[in-house]
Amino acid sequence: MKNFKSGQYINQGYYKSFQPNFINKEWLMDDVQVIGLLSKADRQLGRLDMYSEYVNIDLFIRMHIAKEATQSSKIEGTQTNMEEAFLDKKDINLEKRDDWVEVQNYISAINEAVKMLHRLPFSSRLIKQTHKILLQGARGDHKMPGEYRTSQNWIGGASISDAVFVPPIHTTIHDFMSDLEKFANDELNAMPDLLKIALIHYQFETVHPFLDGNGRVGRLLITLYLVSKGILKQPILYLSDFFERNRALYYDNLMRVRTHNDISQWLKFFLTGVIETARHGVKTFDGIMQLQKSMDITLSELGSRKADAQNVLQQLYTNPILDVDVIQSVTGKAPASAYRLLKDLSDLGVVMEMTGTQRNKKYVFKSYIDLFNNG
Structure with missing residues (x-):
């Protein structure tokens, strides 16, 4: 050298x-x-x-x-x-x-x-x-x-x-x-x-x-x-x-x-x-494991809808952007049920609305993206 x-x-x-x-x-x-x-x-x-x-x-x-x-x-x-x-x-x-x-x-x-x-x-x-x-x-x-x-x-x-x-x-x-x-x-x-x-x-x-x-x-x-x-x-x-x-x-x-x-x-x-x-x-991996535990506790508040919410969450780990069509696709539920589950996930702070529009709203799994942006 x-x-x-x-x-x-x-x-x-x-x-x-x-x-x-x-x-x-x-x-x-x-x-x-x-x-x-x-x-x-x-x-x-x-x-x-x-x-x-x-x-x-x-x-x-x-x-x-x-x-x-x-x-x-x-x-x-x-x-x-x-x-x-x-x-x-x-x-x-x-x-x-x-x-x-x-x-x-x-x-x-x-x-x-x-x-x-x-x-x-x-x-x-x-x-x-x-x-x-x-x-x-x-x-x-x-x-x-x-x-x-x-x-x-x-x-x-x-x-x-x-x-x-x-x-x-x-x-x-x-x-x-x-x-x-x-x-x-x-x-x-x-x-x-x-x-x-x-x-x-x-x-x-x-x-x-x-x-x-x-x-x-x-x-x-x-x-x-x-x-x-x-x-x-x-x-x-x-x-x-x-x-x-x-x-x-x-x-x-x-x-x-x-x-x-x-x-x-x-x-x-x-x-x-x-x-x-x-x-x-x-x-980042440590943060993901902690986030998974925290989300499991959060979703337990949804009672009978927890299973559907967990399936949606698995999808969010792969793609952190969500709309009602994605929920329908993942759960196979009717639009009304999908909208209700999306509202639940938003109210619990799991996802946040990101478009600021009245129609075609999209939501982001922000706490998950932050692990990568700050990692």
Whole structure:
């Protein structure tokens, strides 16, 4: 690590592009602080993975994914919040629909990518397919979805002349991504997996292989890698919230690797993110278990209607937005009974009206969403 060289700037005429060095090589980890943080991160991840066995992950996984989708997209300037992520397109204001589509694509990309891991390794094919889903029908759908770029791109600045950073030229992308893929799948390389994915994320963002969506794909790769290596049984750790809250540091630390060859600082920042995010995850799961107990006590006030209310509550853990149609669908009851149960749940404070309209009212399971927004 002391002799780490990130790469070099290459003169391309009227601009200079950064050509990183390959990462698939022997690494000697000799930074005591990095090793100490790695040990803490491993422990916290183990706790999170074990803790997840105490709750029905399949029930809550949509919430984790919705939070990741909204936070990762927020870094790119998208303004959809978690409640809106669960609404139908017709219920979204016209000016926010493009944002909403991007968040929905991110949710689809995560779900599909996790499924693909059962039949594909962590690879260019997986990365490209994930990117294709991410951009379909969204603002970037004309920017070669699912294909590595065939032209130069840049980050920051009004033009390439005043860009903050210019990634490598397009003719070298396949070599860099092939090197990244080999590094990710080299079982003989003794590099700890958390440090491996930290390096993979840095290298991916540096190569910037797509015309659009690099940030979102790069952040998603972190979770996919941890699942592919069996470090997490389910995709329940997402660093986008940490990166969003520390956005300036995130970009500064990535850039510092390129300008000062300071890989140690990036690894420390990344591992700190894993530690903090895993702790928040455990806290969220603890909150879910307490909320379940509290809701069980609350619903006992409904007497004969408790069973229907519990079925509705199970639905709310999967999708925290509710209207009378959902209650009818879940309980099979007539409209009058469904309206009465909805009023009961509202009076008990289980759900809160969120639209402020007289017709087509929608309700939100706010105490549940708050666990994820504050976690």
